[in-house]
Amino acid sequence: MNYESRFTETGSEIDLLSDEERARRNRRWIIIAAAAALAVVALITIFALGGDKESGGAAAGDGAAKAVPVVTVMVPGRDVVDRVVSxxxxxxxRREMPVGVVGEGGMVARVLVEPGDWVGAGQVLATIERSVQAQQNAQLAAQINVARADARLAQAELERAQALVGRGFISKADIDRKTATRDAAVARVRVAEATLGENRARTGRLDIRAPAAGLVLTRAVEPGQVVGSGSGVLFRLAKGxxxxxxxxxxxxxxxxxxxxxxxxxxxxxxxxxxxxxxxxxxxxxxxxxxxxxxxxxxxxxxxxxxxxxxxxxxxxxxQEAPMLPESAVQSDEKGNFVYLVDKANKIVRRDIKVGEVTDKGVAVSEGLTGSERIVSSAGGFVNPDETVKPVLDKAAR
CATH class of the missing domain: 2.40.30.170 (Efflux pump adaptor protein, beta barrel domain)
Incomplete structure (x- = not known):
């Protein structure tokens, strides 16, 4: 038997239900909540499965893209390359001039130059003491004066004798003897002059002079040193x-x-x-x-x-030749080679002959025209006939 009572107290209302009716109502709410939960779980599952399919498709696409490697290529063209040998x-x-003692030698009086000095042709580099030679020159000069006096006397006697020939006081034979005496006196003058000139030349050779203009490289003589023809090289000069x-x-x-x-x-x-x-x-x-x-x-x-x-x-x-970076050139037992990318984007091996190697790169003397697409780097990671995706290196020609 169901009872329902309603009490009104201070404007509020309280419903009193039987236990059986309250139980049925609770079961209904539980069923509704369970159905809602199942619906939510089903939606979550559907979205999760859809996301996995999309992720799987993207991964498959990435795998397909990664299957074709990307390589950097360059078109080298042709450059003017100097053929250089190191x-x-x-x-x-270039012209070294050793300078030593030319004359008799003696004690060095003065040294006038140092290494690093520039000198002119004939400039005095050092002088040798010459007091003895000076006295000899004075003696020879005096002998010249004596010879000249004898020559003048012989000439005067000859002239007087020639004046007396017409009178018969002097014979022709006497004239011939006086002429010979005069000629001998003149010859002695010339001998004395030549002797003095020779001695002065010897004295002048006591000055050590530069044979040509140039730069003094070394000096191997000091004042007070006694030098001679066997003293060796005293100075070294670089001509000009x-x-x-x-x-x-x-x-x-x-x-x-x-x-x-x-x-x-x-x-x-x-x-x-x-x-x-x-x-x-x-x-x-x-x-x-x-x-x-x-x-x-x-x-x-x-x-x-x-x-x-x-x-x-x-x-x-x-010469004109393609210029490649060193990273593009490879070698094996067959020699040097590079990898090209042909029109079908496949790797092709090309044997080359290397020319000059400079700071700019490696010149290729044979094997390339310069219009090919060359794998500029990472050539060791690709193989002939492999399909690649070429990317032009904008930093290279």
């Missing part, structure tokens, strides 16, 4: 201050290096380079080292010191 050698004076590099070249490079080739010379320890020219190529090759000498003429500069070591780059000519 060499090293010693610096020296001209220098040269004695560049050592291999036999093959020596043959292809022409006289007149331009060269750039850099002394060891210097960041400055100097321009020179090959003026002589050795006609012989050392049988031990298989090298010869190319002599590179250089103008004077204080950084060019004879005996120093220097490196040279000799330009033997120029």
């Amino acid at each position: 060499a090293t050698g010693s610096l020296a004076a 201050g001209e220098m040269e590099l004695l560049a050592q070249l291999g036999e093959a490079d020596l043959v292809t290096t022409p006289v007149g080739a331009k060269a750039t010379v850099t002394p060891v320890g210097s960041s400055e380079s100097f321009t020179g020219e090959v003026w002589q190529v050795s006609p012989v090759v050392d049988p031990q080292t298989r090298q010869g000498t190319a002599r590179i003429a250089l103008s004077y500069h204080k950084a060019l010191r004879p005996g120093g070591f220097a490196a040279a780059n000799i330009v033997r000519g120029s």
Whole structure:
């Protein structure tokens, strides 16, 4: 039996239900909540399955894209490349002039130059004490005066004798004797003069002079030193201050290096380079080292010191050739090669012959025209006939 009572208390209303009706109502709400929960779970499952399918499709697409590798390619074109050979050698004076004692020698009185000084042709470098030679010159000068006096007397006697010939006081034979006496006196004057000139020349040779204008390289004499013909070299001069590099070249490079080739010379320890020219190529090759000498003429500069070591780059000519970065050139037992990308985007191996190697890259003398698409890097990760996706390197030509 159901009872329903309603009480009204302070404007509020309280419903009183039986236990059976309250239970049925609770069961209905539970069923509704369970159905809603199932619906939510079903929706979540549907969305999850759809997302997995999309992710799977994207992953499959990425896998397909990754299957074709991307490579960087370049079209090198053709550049003018200097054919350069590198060499090293010693610096020296192009024309070195050793200066020593020319005359009899003696004690050095003065030394007038130092290494590094510039001197003119005939300039005195050092003087030798000459007091004895000065006295000899004075003696010879006096002898000349005596000979001249004898010659004047002989001439006067001859003239007087010739005046008396017409009177018959002097015979013709006497005239001949007086003429001979006069001629002998004149000859003695000339001998005395020649002797004095010779002695003065000997005295002048006591001055050690520069044979030509140039730069003093070394000095091996001091005041007070006694020198003679066996004293050796006292000074070394570089004629005109001209220098040269004695560049050592291999036999093959020596043959292809022409006289007149331009060269750039850099002394060891210097960041400055100097321009020179090959003026002589050795006609012989050392049988031990298989090298010869190319002599590179250089103008004077204080950084060019004879005996120093220097490196040279000799330009033997120029040619047009494709220029590649070193990363593009590979090698194996067959030689040097590069990888190309053909019109079908497949990798093709191309054998090449490498020319000059410079700071700009590697010149290819044979095997390329310059219009090919060259794999510029990572060539070791691709194989011939492999399909790739080429990307042009904008930083390279």
